[in-house]
Amino acid sequence: MTAVATPPARTPDTVTDTSTAEVGVRRHARPGIPMTRLVGVELRKMFDTRSGFWLLASIGITALLATGAVILFAPDASLTYDSFAAAVGFPMTVILPMVAILSVTSEWSQRSGLTTFTLVPHRGRVFAAKGVAVVLVGVVSMAVAFGVGALGNVLGTTITGTPLVWDMSLTHVLQIVLGNVLGMSLGFALGLLVRSSPGAMVGYLVYAFVLPTLAGVLAAFQQWFADAQPWVDFNFAQGQLFNEIESAEQWAQLAVTTTGWVLLPLTLGLWLARRSEVK
């Protein structure tokens, strides 16, 4: 009988790796981390927590609920694609910015940034990857929402026997997508500025629900503000996208307010977040 080499016993709670190989023997090439990989990782991180998963799932769920509500409650004459798109699109304007906020703030609130920024010691690249991932999620979510709305339109009109109406132009659809991407960008900027999940979320809700009322009241009583509003109120300009922008002046108003409400906070937020310590 020949000697049989027995593998070393593996006992639990001791080092199981009994090899004497030198650690970290250098591979010849040491490639860096490509941007595509970072975007993939950031996309994965948006889905792999229970809260993240349900937040994204809620986009589909609310789209279905909104579609069902239109079929059930809207008068037959209103069963057009525009109604469905509006009903499906509204929850998006709230959920998508939350997705953008959490993608940034969780690194601080959950302190996972300690690992993220150690594995990739260039935060600008991490934020760029997050930005791309957020926009991708936004665009895909919008496609899903418009798809659900279209199904609802077909289904609803079949049930009621009313004519099928596609009263929404492609440019309007694209404008709604743009409006949502801008809302996500504002959320992203808020996340970078505040770097705290509750703080940034409250900030966005104030922007989306409190400020419009205040601006409306102010505009009703102060003529100067009513005149200036389209040029200073991003909410107002963003809202015009959802109703379809037609004039060059409206585009100019959007550009001006986007600069002040999105680009400026984004620049400041990036500057701060690149320096901020993850404690």
Next chain:
Amino acid sequence: MITVQSLTKTYAGFTAVDDVSFTAEPGRVTGFLGPNGAGKSTTLRMLVGLTTPTSGSATIDGHRYADLPNPGRDVGVLLDASAQHAGRTGREILRVAAATMGLPATSVDEMLERVSLTPTEANRRVRHYSLGMRQRLGIATALIGDPRVLILDEPANGLDPAGIRWMRDLLRDYANRGGTVLLSSHLLHEIEVIADDLVVIGRGRIVAHGTKEELLEAAGTVVRADSVIRLADALHAAGIHATAYADRALRVDAEPGHVGRVAHTADIPLTELRAADGAGLEEMFLELTADTQREDLSRTTRDAREGAVA
């Protein structure tokens, strides 16, 4: 190899790390020892680029950390085992780290086995993990890229005695295979058993630096006698500095032989005479912690003195 040169970090007038320089050599475990708030974590954070130094530099094998193309493959880092997304499973956290480094998904299971996290545990969310399990997961994240350098901040925190033993064996083995290990601790005894080299930091400054043997050698002598006051007087007369150490014992900055001769000349019978073996290091460490510790150290010292008088 880790090289730290004159690292300094100042926060609004408060100097957290003050001109810290040391090296951590390959094939050795370097213990970074200091009380809480001494600047250990800030130094380690500056090493890996999480905190920008006010001045000074830190390099890993001659490269700035930020210049490493894929840092996880060169340096394994565990700064705080609790700093993980509570909603992710242990396996997912490891997968995200592996994906960032460009490693295959199979490496995740291998590494989970290596740190003794069972598949069931790995599929639980980190929110339900004990600190010990988080430490194992953190070690797994640090090791998965097969790095040459390990930087670990208080890795033994939360581990049970078997876990501490496991960690010690793992780091020893890692250093024996040519790796560089830098680990911090605020517990002298914990680091004494594992480290080859010691860097002691207090209030942001390095107060001692050398091999463990050197630092222990310099620790002097412990001498015990029934008439400890007479002994102290005799030593004082001989120009030897002595401090109260424990019940009827003194710690003396002199060779045991020299102390024995002084006692013999003064005709004082000794009950114990031995090399201090780290007692001096411990004393220095206690002095360092005196300011930050809630315990009243002066009282402890006084008790020792009274014990000596009694």
